[in-house]
Amino acid sequence: MPELPEVETTVRAINKFKSKTLKKVVIHNRNLRWKVDNEVISKTQNKKIKEINRRAKYILIHFNLSTLVIHLGMSGKLRIQNVSDNYFKKHDHAEFIFENEKIIFNDIRRFGSIHLMDKYEEHKLIKYLGVEPLSESFNQKYLFDLCKSSNLQIKKLLMEQTKVVGIGNIYASESLFLAKVRPTKISKKITNAEADKIVKSVKEVLKNAISVGGTTLKDFYSADGNPGYFTLELNVYGRENQECNLCKNLIQKVVLGQRATFFCSKCQN
Ligand SMILES: [Zn+2]
Known part of the structure; x- marks a missing residue:
């Protein structure tokens, strides 16, 4: 299961997409831990990414007015591929497509999740989380x-x-x-x-x-x-x-x- 260090490493790997425009999201299978809402597709099209970071094990991709919140669950992984590479793997459930490259969400057991949140800090999945262990608040x-x-x-x-x-x-x-x-x-x-x-x-x-x-x-x-x-x-x-x-x-x-x-x-x- 991906733990905090694995999630942190994932955030660093995709951080190059900061300031880039997300052209579109393609969902191949909505049935993750929670059904992926249509907003994930409709409200992120052609939106520029302001920041990429994480809260606990949630990967946060911030736009001006909303945040894509990705959890890797038990077996989720992200990988980066050229847009022109057309190969797929079994359990590739979502693609986040940019101009030259795309981020692919693969999850065998489908305990992962993808949400679009207006105010992520107030969402029930995030709101009650304790302090970050690597922050000064954990002392x-x-x-x-x-x-x-x-x-x-x-x-x-x-x-x-x-x-x-x-x-x-x-x-x-x-x-x-x-x-x-x-x-x-x-x-x-x-x-x-x-x-x-x-x-x-x-x-x-x-x-x-x-x-x-x-x-x-x-x-x-x-x-x-x-x-x-x-x-x-x-x-x-x-x-x-x-x-x-x-x-x-x-x-x-x-x-x-x-x-x-x-x-x-x-x-x-
Ligand atoms: Zn000993």
């Missing part, structure tokens, strides 16, 4: 204040999208390993120093993943490329019963909120 004080009043285990708290966005299951386990905090620790018991370490670790893990993503940018141009699905060096995730990279103790697995969670009981308290 030691913010996390410590959240923890103080929470009986949730810290990993669950980190994955609450209304508190902080985009820390997926893998990144939560990896960040807590770096911070040396056990994922099952009750948030209330997190100290100031631990909150500080967790914040720094989350940012480090996400930034590392984004920099790995930077090396895959060229893949956005090849039909068989696999943009945005990064192979990361993982310390704990998926490594049950394997030796910890730091202390050789065996990595343990527990299930928290139905999500597989990995940690080293020696390194993480």
